[in-house]
Amino acid sequence: MNRAFDEVKKYVDKAAAINAALSLFDWDNETLAPASAAPHTAKIIGGLSGQYMEIITEPAFIKMVEKCEREGGLSEAEQGILREVKEEIEKLRCIPPQEYRTFSELKAESSRIWAKAREEDNFEAFAPTLEKIVEYQKKFASYRAKEGQQIYDVMLDNYEKEFNMETLDAFFCELKESIVPLLKKAVRESEKIDSGFLSAGYPRHSQERVASFIAAYTGFDFARGVLSVSAHPFTTNLHNHDVRITTHYGKRIDSSIFSVIHEAGHALYELGIREDITLTPVGQGASMGMHESQSRFYENIVGRNEAFWEPIYNEVAEIFGKPLVDVPLPDFIKAINKVKPGLIRTEADELSYSLHVLVRYEMEKLLIEENVPVRDLPEIWDQKYEEYLGIRPENDREGILQDVHWSQGSFGYFPSYALGTAFSAQLYHRMKEIMDFDGLLRAGKLSAITDYLRENVHQYGKLRTSRELIKDMTGEDFNPRYYIEYLEEKFGK
Amino acid sequence: MNRAFDEVKKYVDKAAAINAALSLFDWDNETLAPASAAPHTAKIIGGLSGQYMEIITEPAFIKMVEKCEREGGLSEAEQGILREVKEEIEKLRCIPPQEYRTFSELKAESSRIWAKAREEDNFEAFAPTLEKIVEYQKKFASYRAKEGQQIYDVMLDNYEKEFNMETLDAFFCELKESIVPLLKKAVRESEKIDSGFLSAGYPRHSQERVASFIAAYTGFDFARGVLSVSAHPFTTNLHNHDVRITTHYGKRIDSSIFSVIHEAGHALYELGIREDITLTPVGQGASMGMHESQSRFYENIVGRNEAFWEPIYNEVAEIFGKPLVDVPLPDFIKAINKVKPGLIRTEADELSYSLHVLVRYEMEKLLIEENVPVRDLPEIWDQKYEEYLGIRPENDREGILQDVHWSQGSFGYFPSYALGTAFSAQLYHRMKEIMDFDGLLRAGKLSAITDYLRENVHQYGKLRTSRELIKDMTGEDFNPRYYIEYLEEKFGK
Numbered sequence: 001m002n003r004a005f006d007e008v009k010k011y012v013d014k015a016a017a018i019n020a021a022l023s024l025f026d027w028d029n030e031t032l033a034p035a036s037a038a039p040h041t042a043k044i045i046g047g048l049s050g051q052y053m054e055i056i057t058e059p060a061f062i063k064m065v066e067k068c069e070r071e072g073g074l075s076e077a078e079q080g081i082l083r084e085v086k087e088e089i090e091k092l093r094c095i096p097p098q099e100y101r102t103f104s105e106l107k108a109e110s111s112r113i114w115a116k117a118r119e120e121d122n123f124e125a126f127a128p129t130l131e132k133i134v135e136y137q138k139k140f141a142s143y144r145a146k147e148g149q150q151i152y153d154v155m156l157d158n159y160e161k162e163f164n165m166e167t168l169d170a171f172f173c174e175l176k177e178s179i180v181p182l183l184k185k186a187v188r189e190s191e192k193i194d195s196g197f198l199s200a201g202y203p204r205h206s207q208e209r210v211a212s213f214i215a216a217y218t219g220f221d222f223a224r225g226v227l228s229v230s231a232h233p234f235t236t237n238l239h240n241h242d243v244r245i246t247t248h249y250g251k252r253i254d255s256s257i258f259s260v261i262h263e264a265g266h267a268l269y270e271l272g273i274r275e276d277i278t279l280t281p282v283g284q285g286a287s288m289g290m291h292e293s294q295s296r297f298y299e300n301i302v303g304r305n306e307a308f309w310e311p312i313y314n315e316v317a318e319i320f321g322k323p324l325v326d327v328p329l330p331d332f333i334k335a336i337n338k339v340k341p342g343l344i345r346t347e348a349d350e351l352s353y354s355l356h357v358l359v360r361y362e363m364e365k366l367l368i369e370e371n372v373p374v375r376d377l378p379e380i381w382d383q384k385y386e387e388y389l390g391i392r393p394e395n396d397r398e399g400i401l402q403d404v405h406w407s408q409g410s411f412g413y414f415p416s417y418a419l420g421t422a423f424s425a426q427l428y429h430r431m432k433e434i435m436d437f438d439g440l441l442r443a444g445k446l447s448a449i450t451d452y453l454r455e456n457v458h459q460y461g462k463l464r465t466s467r468e469l470i471k472d473m474t475g476e477d478f479n480p481r482y483y484i485e486y487l488e489e490k491f492g493k
Numbered sequence: 494m495n496r497a498f499d500e501v502k503k504y505v506d507k508a509a510a511i512n513a514a515l516s517l518f519d520w521d522n523e524t525l526a527p528a529s530a531a532p533h534t535a536k537i538i539g540g541l542s543g544q545y546m547e548i549i550t551e552p553a554f555i556k557m558v559e560k561c562e563r564e565g566g567l568s569e570a571e572q573g574i575l576r577e578v579k580e581e582i583e584k585l586r587c588i589p590p591q592e593y594r595t596f597s598e599l600k601a602e603s604s605r606i607w608a609k610a611r612e613e614d615n616f617e618a619f620a621p622t623l624e625k626i627v628e629y630q631k632k633f634a635s636y637r638a639k640e641g642q643q644i645y646d647v648m649l650d651n652y653e654k655e656f657n658m659e660t661l662d663a664f665f666c667e668l669k670e671s672i673v674p675l676l677k678k679a680v681r682e683s684e685k686i687d688s689g690f691l692s693a694g695y696p697r698h699s700q701e702r703v704a705s706f707i708a709a710y711t712g713f714d715f716a717r718g719v720l721s722v723s724a725h726p727f728t729t730n731l732h733n734h735d736v737r738i739t740t741h742y743g744k745r746i747d748s749s750i751f752s753v754i755h756e757a758g759h760a761l762y763e764l765g766i767r768e769d770i771t772l773t774p775v776g777q778g779a780s781m782g783m784h785e786s787q788s789r790f791y792e793n794i795v796g797r798n799e800a801f802w803e804p805i806y807n808e809v810a811e812i813f814g815k816p817l818v819d820v821p822l823p824d825f826i827k828a829i830n831k832v833k834p835g836l837i838r839t840e841a842d843e844l845s846y847s848l849h850v851l852v853r854y855e856m857e858k859l860l861i862e863e864n865v866p867v868r869d870l871p872e873i874w875d876q877k878y879e880e881y882l883g884i885r886p887e888n889d890r891e892g893i894l895q896d897v898h899w900s901q902g903s904f905g906y907f908p909s910y911a912l913g914t915a916f917s918a919q920l921y922h923r924m925k926e927i928m929d930f931d932g933l934l935r936a937g938k939l940s941a942i943t944d945y946l947r948e949n950v951h952q953y954g955k956l957r958t959s960r961e962l963i964k965d966m967t968g969e970d971f972n973p974r975y976y977i978e979y980l981e982e983k984f985g986k
Contacts, residue, residue: 017540021514024521036716037735040772044731047510051544223529238537242530279533 004068005078011061012085016279018052020238027244030111030230042108049104050097056085057093065089077277080463084281094143103136107409114407115231121397123378130406131374134367137409141368152368155412159288160419162467165365168415171480172361175354175418178484183351186339186491195335197323199251207249209319211260217312218264218298219450220245224271232404233259233346235266235295240278243270253320254336255347258299262346265298266291268450272458282462288413290466292420293427294453300350300421301428301486302449306333307441339491341389343398345417351491352389354421359384360403360414368411422483423470427453429482430474497561498571504554505578509772511545513731520729520737523604524721535601542597543590549578550586558582570770573956577774587636596629600902607900608724614890616871623899624867627860630902634861645861648905652781653912655960658858661908664973665854668847668911671977676844679832679984688828690816692744700742702812704753710805711757711791712943713738717764725897726752726839728759728788733771736763746813747829748840751792755839758791759784761943765951775955781906783959785913786920787946793843793914794921794979795942799826800934832984834882836891838910844984845882847914852877853896853907861904915976916963920946922975923967 025045033041055061065085068074074082092100110129117126141154153164163171215227230246237243245263247256269285277283285291302308309316309329317325317332324332339349345356363380366372372380381400386392393399405413431437431452440448456473470478518538526534548554558578561567567575585593603622610619634647646657656664708720723739730736738756740749762778770776778784795801802809802822810818810825817825832842838849856873859865865873874893879885886892898906924930924945933941949966963971 013536013540014544017537017544018514020534020537021511021518021541024517025514028517028521032719034715034717034719034735036714037731040732040734041513043506043772044510044513047506048514051507051510222527224527226525226527238530239533241533242527279536 002068002071002073002078004064004071005074005082007064008061008068008082008085011055011058011064012081012281013279015052015055016281018048018055020279022048022052023236023238025108027236029108030232030234031228031246035112038109038112042105045108046101046105050101053092053095053097053100056088057097062089062093076463077280077282080277080282080461081280084462088281091144095140099136099139103133103140103409106132106136110407110409111404114401114404118231118397118401121395121401123396123400126401126407127374133406133409134374134411137411138368150369152365152412155364155368156415157412159410159413159416161287161465163289163415163419168361168419171422172354172358172415172418174480174484176358179351179354179487182487182491183339183341183355186351187341190339193334193338194331195338197327198254198335200323201251202253202320202324204249206320207253207256210253210316211247211249211256213312213316213319214257214260215245215264217446218261218268218302219447220264220267221271225267227260233263234404235263235270237267237270237284240271240273240275240283243267252347253324258303258336259346261303262295262299265295268298268453269294269458272450272454273461274459277461277463284461286457286460286462286464286469287466288416289419289423290457290469292416293423293466294420294457296417296421297424297427297453301424302441302446304333304337304350305438305441306330307438308446309333310442311444337490341391343385343389343391343393344402351487354418355388357414357418359388361418364411364414422480423466423478425483425486426470426474426476426479427457428486495561495564495566495571497557497564498567498575500557501554501561501575501578504548504551504557505574505774506772508545508548509774511541511548513772515541515545516729516731518601522601523723523725523727524739531602531605535598538601539594539598543594546585546588546590546593549581550590555582555586569956570773570775573770573775573954574773577955581774584637588633592629592632596626596633596902599625599629603900603902604897607894607897611724611890611894614888614894616889616893619894619900620867626899626902627867627904630904631861643862645858645905648857648861649908650905652903652906652909654780654958656782656908656912658862661854661912664915665847665851665908665911667973667977669851672844672847672980675980675984676832676834676848679844680834683832686827686831687824688831690820691747691828693816694744695746695813695817697742699813700746700749703746703809704740704742704749706805706809706812707750708738708753708757710939711754711761711795712940713757713760714764718760720753726756727897728756728763730760730763730777732776733764733766733768736760745840746817751796751829752839754796755788755792758788761791761946762787762951765943765947766954767952770954770956777954779950779953779955779957779962780959781909782912782916783950783962785909786916786959787913787950789910789914790917790920790946794917795934795939797826797830797843798931798934799823800931801939802826803935804937830983834884836878836882836884836886837895843914844980847911848881850907850911852881854911857904857907915973916959916971918976918979919963919967919969919972920950921979 022045025041029041065082068082110133113129114126117123137155138151141151145151145154150165156164156168212227216222224241224243226244228244228246229248231248233247235243235245245267247259247263249256269291273283306329309332313329313332317327337349339351341352342348345353348356359381362384363377366380367377378396378400382392431449435448435452437449440446457469460469467478515538518534522534558575561575603626606622607619610616630648631644634644638644638647643658649657649661705720709715717734717736719737721737721739722741724741726740728736728738738753738760740752740756742749762784766776799822802825806822806825810820830842832844834845835841838846841849852874855877856870859873860870871889871893875885878892924942928941928945930942933939950962953962960971
């Protein structure tokens with residue numbers, strides 16, 4: 001019996017309660033809070049963040065954590081909790097509390113400032129906030145940087161361990177070399193595909209009905225979750241019985257449909273976390289890369305697969321009515337897989353997707369490592385889109401302002417999307433070996449696939465790392481070749 | 494300069510942040526949270542409540558409060574904050590933390606249990622929870638009771654100071670004596686009034702449109718508020734820039750309309766709180782009685798007044814369409830003022846309303862002071878309804894299960910409804926002396942009335958007591974005669 005752990009757990013529970021409150025405020029801010037609430041609410045969020053930090057950095061707690069470690073005799077879950085707690089202490093104890101609190105207040109207001117700037121296509125209105133956020137995040141990372149460690153590597157480590165600029169440069173280089181030639185060919189072949197019927201002015205309420213239908217069909221459990229609307233789709237979880245997703249509704253129905261499937265993928269991960277570790281520091285996805293592996297898996301490998309749509313296409317088409325109801329399934333599948341480089345990452349085809357991520361990765365390196373000023377970002381963004389994707393944004397709304405991440409200080413997050421996609425391809429390769437993947441989808445048995453992922457990924461939360469999970473499932477270390485082979489197989493033929 | 498106050502304020506700000514989080518969870522539980530979330534979320538709420546209590550009862554804080562008091566030199570707002578803080582300390586320091594936390598967890602689940610029991614008309618399913626709540630609340634009140642003080646008086650004191658069983662018995666006795674004969678006459682005269690068109694199957698979306706329209710017209714500011722839906726209408730406020738109200742939609746359109754106006758009345762109070770005291774312990778309504786004075790004022794004195802409807806009736810009737818669109822305004826006014834004792838308090842006419850409150854007041858006295866068992870409540874409720882209102886509920890859904898309050902441990906709250914109504918009549922009497930009340934309404938200038946109340950009531954929050962506010966406005970102590978005269982004037986003619 002480790003008595004110190006019981007004491008540690010008391011602090012951990014307090015921190016978890018504050019964290020859950022912060023998640024709820026976050027959700028509420030993005031989905032419901034009235035427009036003028038932000039300044040006062042930011043103070044509340046600053047206050048809660050400050051209390052979170054006080055708990056984590058309290059000397060009595062840190063001593064107890066050390067004692068707990070010495071005593072030993074912990075279960076696997078307890079060891080995981082202790083490991084996460086130690087990491088959190090290391091992250092926070094080097095930041096001056098006042099700076100942390102001020103940054104939390106800034107963050108509480110910034111996504112609203114970003115959303116407004118985006119709506120008004122006005123980068124100038126967001127730039128001063130973004131400058132402050134960059135400054136704080138660089139400072140915080142510098143506090144934590146080990147001898148000789150680069151700042152952006154510290155940031156990358158927040159989202160995916162064991163991947164730094166060196167490994168990511170190699171990863172993206174390999175991707176680019178394979179994707180660029182594939183892309184040229186696929187774009188040519190896609191030109192003849194008609195996808196106009198995806199944006200034929202379907203009413204909002206039809207989109208809403210389909211969103212609920214698709215979420216439920218993907219396995220999102222409405223008794224343990226909520227589907228709502230926000231400027232940028234996202235997933236929040238309070239615990240494994242309260243996971244919430246959002247989508248947005250616009251002209252393209254595939255945009256809301258695939259946002260729902262993507263976020264449902266995140267949600268299935270959180271809903272599948274084991275009961276004994278929910279509401280603890282290990283009770284969430286292993287890493288952001290692993291999280292994106294699940295969302296991208298459902299969005300693309302499942303959601304853009306003809307077999308997924310077979311049992312449900314007629315029902316969905318009926319809800320939308322004309323013209324979709326007259327479009328045969330194979331034409332719908334072609335349209336949702338049409339390769340055409342666009343400006344918006346979340347609406348990108350599978351092939352050009354990683355190039356969108358590459359743009360952001362390179363920009364973050366410039367911003368963090370090369371100290372490129374914030375005001376230069378729109379122009380660099382536009383240039384990179386022209387270079388990699390062959391199109392240039394006509395405004396900042398479709399350019400530099402399209403993603404919420406930087407407004408939240410999430411620098412180093414974007415590579416997770418590409419990494420996660422690569423993880424998912426490797427898991428998919430394995431799954432095809434042991435189950436009749438398309439047959440299950442065709443039979444409407446997506447739940448069998450989800451069960452497999454719950455068993456092998458979801459339930460563990462942070463008890464295992466991404467690489468351990470991949471290795472346990474596939475018998476092999478992470479290997480980006482599976483991703484490239486998947487793309488070659490799908491788009492090269 | 495009082496340096497101790499700055500230290501006190503740090504604790505107060507922490508407590509305010511936790512309190513705001515608890516309010517948000519409360520709002521979320523009633524309006525949005527998924528059905529299965531409650532058990533885990535209750536733990537979060539228990540954790541936050543425990544931290545709130547820790548802050549308030551921390552010895553260093555209590556010492557600092559005492560030091561602050563000795564130092565003196567505080568502004569009016571600071572004095573108010575200190576007064577409220579001392580009271581909160583007195584309330585909480587006598588409760589064992591574990592009991593407080595367990596009760597908070599219980600409360601976090603209980604309104605859902607109540608809502609389900611109500612939906613299923615199954616008192617048995619709620620009774621064990623209610624028993625526990627009663628037990629805790631009696632225990633907590635007994636910890637705080639002064640020598641010789643009765644338990645229910647301690648509870649009443651939570652909601653309205655200077656009113657105890659002795660004063661309330663006299664108040665209700667006076668009301669009953671005046672209302673019962675008035676009621677008989679008014680019921681007879683109301684018999685010929687047709688109100689069937691109020692429940693003619695209007696679609697939900699029309700009710701929603703009217704609810705938003707009426708809320709905005711009453712002065713509810715959607716830039717600083719949200720209107721949503723819950724089983725039992727209520728108001729939550731995070732601060733004076735985020736105040737949220739709910740309504741419910743059923744068969745009777747007057748039910749949702751007057752719920753909206755009632756809750757908007759509460760909201761106007763919270764939205765009118767002064768900027769320098771919002772998010773502090775004095776930054777909310779003076780008392781529950783005063784709060785209900787505002788909600789009941791807007792609901793009845795304003796909302797059931799023909800002059801209020803003159804500028805907007807046609808627009809509202811158009812939204813509902815037939816048959817309302819063919820009903821002349823005077824007939825609508827008669828219908829919304831029809832006196833007919835019913836089973837549901839929130840749908841009661843102005844005359845029988847206080848009898849509904851009286852039933853609950855007497856039942857709480859039995860439950861708390863006479864130790865009547867919870868299982869006997871439904872029968873006693875039904876008997877009292879038969880005795881005072883001449884009708885007997887056919888099920889518990891329309892009887893003992895109709896109100897949310899007891900599920901929240903709010904014993905002693907109900908008298909506030911009758912007291913608040915009496916307060917509002919006294920304020921109204923004064924307002925008619927100094928302004929052309931009906932003329933303002935007819936001209937669509939409800940805002941002038943609200944400005945007056947903001948100036949004289951809302952802005953002060955808890956800086957002044959109900960009685961001080963009434964005296965400052967009317968030059969007289971609280972006097973229930975104005976309420977009786979108002980009823981006689983309106984229904985006795």
